[in-house]
């Protein structure tokens with residue numbers, strides 16, 4: 411039986427070979443992500459790239475334009491075990507790889523499409539062969555020899571994590587402890603690395619080691635000092651590490667130098683790429699997908715170097731500048747993809763705006779749940795509304811705002827919106843891409859900041875959230891702190907005392923329901939504070955307006971007069987605006 415490998419992940423730029431499984435697992439892939447991945451492919455590969463927009467009904471259609479040859483690794487790393495026998499280097503017809511040398515690496519990727527477990531026969535058992543499914547493509551990728559042992563080793567590395575199959579990839583984490591942190595975020599290096607490990611786990615990686623260095627500032631060349639780089643390189647070899655992840659965003663130069671230092675087999679990436687990858691894996695709706703794709707392209711654009719320098723090397727330097735030209739071409743392609751994505755996002759957002767406008771026409775108060783990732787926002791929304799929103803012990807479970815109508819115990823209605831969680835060092839590309847989603851927060855009547863009060867870094871997480879909120883300019887919106895996961899608190903009595911002292915805090919457990927009565931009371935009282943007093947005469951023909959006043963406001967008096975129903979009530983600001991033309995004229 412021939413082992414067939416579908417190695418292109420369902421996700422983004424981060425992992426090239428995380429999934430040895432059937433094609434069904436591959437959902438989307440952008441050509442550019444592939445190219446970026448190719449940078450670190452061990453032994454090189456040919457990957458056929460298809461834009462996510464071309465994914466239809468779970469099946470990808472091929473587009474010849476989208477081929478990206480990933481053989482650079484073979485040539486550049488001097489691995490002459492392969493040769494390209496049929497295909498051009500730069501797009502066009504694809505390529506055929508043949509085994510030629512003795513010590514070829516065996517982790518080779520295919521296209522993510524058209525791979526399936528197939529029957530091998532005789533000698534061909536030694537190959538991982540691509541079985542094209544219903545495609546007229548001329549691309550034939552013959553993989554190098556795979557012994558039974560290699561197959562077994564690979565299969566052993568597939569594991570189930572968070573309900574899905576992942577290829578166990580070994581990662582090593584590197585951070586910096588800045589001397590004289592001063593005004594810097596209060597996250598210590600060990601907490602920051604711990605969070606990075608959690609992110610890596612969420613992305614499906616296995617962390618095999620971490621290290622950090624105390625520095626005044628990161629080295630502009632290699633982030634950590636050269637001694638540390640050698641130390642990491644030794645650890646990478648000893649621990650058979652496949653990915654080295656840095657705790658801050660690396661500049662394109664740092665990325666390049668570190669890749670050089672660790673060799674082509676090791677993938678270098680940073681916190682931002684990791685977060686982008688998680689977002690990409692989790693994006694479920696069209697808007698979230700577009701937003702993540704945009705953030706990824708924005709991240710990749712300045713990092714578009716070295717991808718094509720092999721062209722020059724191949725030609726013995728005769729075509730100097732060819733690589734650069736190609737980079738320019740790629741940059742242009744990327745920019746036009748960015749422009750296209752922005753356009754598509756505008757359309758999608760237009761629909762969302764219509765929905766918001768419709769919502770605004772029914773002036774129900776909107777309450778937004780904001781907070782650090784994993785604080786329990788979705789769990790709270792589920793408790794309030796039985797919404798069935800995905801709530802998991804993973805980072806960034808929620809990417810799209812979900813709004814649910816909730817009737818409070820006093821009978822008043824409001825809308826609760828669950829939002830994307832924040833994290834320290836939130837990539838700027840993501841904040842920008844998700845700005846529109848986050849801006850919905852600015853329409854709310856009340857912000858509920860949900861905190862995991864049992865978390866050792868709760869204070870620092872609060873600070874990180876407050877920083878993002880300040881960026882979003884929502885300081886004017888009334889705010890209530892919800893100390894969640896109270897059931898896990900070490901000293902509940904002390905916490906209660908502290909909460910009582912502060913006044914703008916309620917302690918709850920969204921999981922067990924503890925403290926929900928106080929929660930409802932606090933929310934009701936905030937909403938009441940936000941109401942304005944109106945006196946209006948509603949014509950008998952507009953009875954639904956009187957109903958609305960009852961549903962949303964607190965009615966003091968209702969009287970039937972010859973002009974209509976006279977209502978004296980406290981109502982939400984938005985409703986008071988709607989009632990403006992009906993305000994009772996003072997009787998002369």
Ligand SMILES: Nc1nc2c(ncn2[C@@H]2O[C@H](COP(=O)(O)OP(=O)(O)OP(=O)(O)O)[C@@H](O)[C@H]2O)c(=O)[nH]1
Nearest residue numbers: 784785786787788789801802803806807808831920
């Ligand atoms: N013990 C305890 N666990 C909780 C509580 N609230 C939520 N959790 C757990 O915390 C984890 C994260 O909960 P979510 O509701 O997904 O958190 P979130 O804030 O929506 O996270 P993101 O969507 O990633 O931003 C889940 O495993 C929940 O079961 C609580 O009050 N007590």
Ligand SMILES: [Mg+2]
Nearest residue numbers: 787788807808
């Ligand atoms: Mg959530």
